[in-house]
Amino acid sequence: MRVLFASAVILSSVAMVPAAFAASMSMTGTVKTYETGKSLTLANGDTFTLASNFKDPGIKGGEKVKVAYQKTGKKLQAEMVTIVK
Numbered sequence: 001m002r003v004l005f006a007s008a009v010i011l012s013s014v015a016m017v018p019a020a021f022a023a024s025m026s027m028t029g030t031v032k033t034y035e036t037g038k039s040l041t042l043a044n045g046d047t048f049t050l051a052s053n054f055k056d057p058g059i060k061g062g063e064k065v066k067v068a069y070q071k072t073g074k075k076l077q078a079e080m081v082t083i084v085k
Contacts (some may be wrong), residue, residue: 028066028084034059040067040078048078057083 011047037054041047048069059065059081068080 016025024068024079026066026068028064031059031061031063031065034061040065040081042067046076048076048081050078050081054078054081058080061085 027042027046029044029046031040032043032045033034033039035040036056037050038051039047039049040059042065048067064084066082066084067076069076071077
């Protein structure tokens with residue numbers, strides 16, 4: 001019984017590790033280029049891929065935005081983009 005419980009605890013601990021790496025991050029910057037519904041590049045050079053269901057809040061070049069994103073390897077996937085006033 002103890003071995004079964006210990007195994008369950010270890011397995012659940014290992015299962016939680018990927019969730020920690022999938023945490024959202026955010027960044028604020030100025031829009032350099034915006035390809036409608038596909039990608040967003042900030043003035044610092046970071047390029048974010050936009051989800052297929054992305055709703056454009058009216059993004060234009062030169063505008064200041066806050067991007068909530070997840071990083072998978074070297075790829076940045078934007079979850080939400082809001083215009084900062």
